[in-house]
Structures are given as structure tokens and as C-alpha cells.
Amino acid sequence: MKRDMDLVRDILLAIEAKPSPKPINMTELEVPDHPDSSSRRKHIVMLAGAGFLDCEPTRSKTNPDRIHHVLVFDLSWKGHDYLDSIRDPKVWKKIKEKSAQIGNTSFEFTLEIAKALAKQQLKSVGLDV
Known part of the structure; x- marks a missing residue:
């Protein structure tokens, strides 16, 4: 799957706009104009791996470097800085x-x-x- 920078930007905007500080399951995050949930999930995993999210990743038992699920709390400082630069x-x-x-x-x-x-x-x- 090719990385979609428009989707990355829209995910960051959607996380920032979350109405509650409660964590959200990556499968429940709604991102306007991006209905493909598998693509959204893959990009959220990439954002978590890159340190753009304050999140709780679930890692593979056989390969600890591989994240397969993410519970998202908020953007990290790095995520906020990046979003501010492209908002x-x-x-x-x-x-x-x-x-x-x-x-x-x-x-x-x-x-x-x-x-x-x-x-x-x-x-x-x-x-x-």
C-alpha cells in the first residue's frame, strides 16, 4: 500500500478534533473523505510507529517491532508540531x-x-x- 499524505493529514486533524480525551480504538476513528477503513488503520499504525501519536500500540508477539493495533489518546508533541505546519x-x-x-x-x-x-x-x- 502506498502512503497517502492527504490521509495522514486528515487523520491528524481527526484525532486533534476528538471531542473527548478518552482513547479511541483505531478502527472507530472516523476520517472524512476516507471511507476505506483498512487504509486508515494502516496509516494510523504508521503514524504510531513514527511517534506522531500519543497511543497504546499492541505489538506482535513474534515481531515486537510490528504494531498491529493502536489505541489512540491524542497527538504527540511531534504530531502537533507536524500538523501545525501543514494545517x-x-x-x-x-x-x-x-x-x-x-x-x-x-x-x-x-x-x-x-x-x-x-x-x-x-x-x-x-x-x-
């Missing part, structure tokens, strides 16, 4: 355009593009960074 739909559109031009959609690269765009915005309001 704005206009910025997200620009990030996707730049990523497509370069052919790289990794978390780190996406974050670097977001930082560069933020620096451009700071310069446009008179703050030189």
Missing part, C-alpha cells in the same frame, strides 16, 4: 505542489517545505529570519 489548506496545497515537483513526500521533506513557506510569510510581514 492551513493553502499551505498544504503549496506543499503538495512543491513535493510533486521534487518527487519527495517524506514527513521530513514536507516539514522542510512548510518551514520554508513559513519563513517566506514572515519575510512578507517584515520579519527577516
Whole structure:
């Protein structure tokens, strides 16, 4: 399965919007515009493995590196930072355009593009960074 960065963004937004601090089973998380539950689950597992979620992962008994289920409490600090950098739909559109031009959609690269765009915005309001 190919990683879907739009789905990643939408999952992070859905977790942040959770109405209660109570944990949610990854199978119960509703993500608008993404009805494929197997794809959502796979991406939540990847986000947990990458440290973007404050969660309780259930690991395989035969391979402890493999997460097969996630109970999600919230976004981690890293998850919040990443979401804050890609939250704005206009910025997200620009990030996707730049990523497509370069052919790289990794978390780190996406974050670097977001930082560069933020620096451009700071310069446009008179703050030189």
C-alpha cells in the first residue's frame, strides 16, 4: 500500500478534533473523505510507529517491532508540531505542489517545505529570519 499524505493529514486533524480525551480504538476513528477503513488503520499504525501519536500500540508477539493495533489518546508533541505546519489548506496545497515537483513526500521533506513557506510569510510581514 502506498502512503497517502492527504490521509495522514486528515487523520491528524481527526484525532486533534476528538471531542473527548478518552482513547479511541483505531478502527472507530472516523476520517472524512476516507471511507476505506483498512487504509486508515494502516496509516494510523504508521503514524504510531513514527511517534506522531500519543497511543497504546499492541505489538506482535513474534515481531515486537510490528504494531498491529493502536489505541489512540491524542497527538504527540511531534504530531502537533507536524500538523501545525501543514494545517492551513493553502499551505498544504503549496506543499503538495512543491513535493510533486521534487518527487519527495517524506514527513521530513514536507516539514522542510512548510518551514520554508513559513519563513517566506514572515519575510512578507517584515520579519527577516
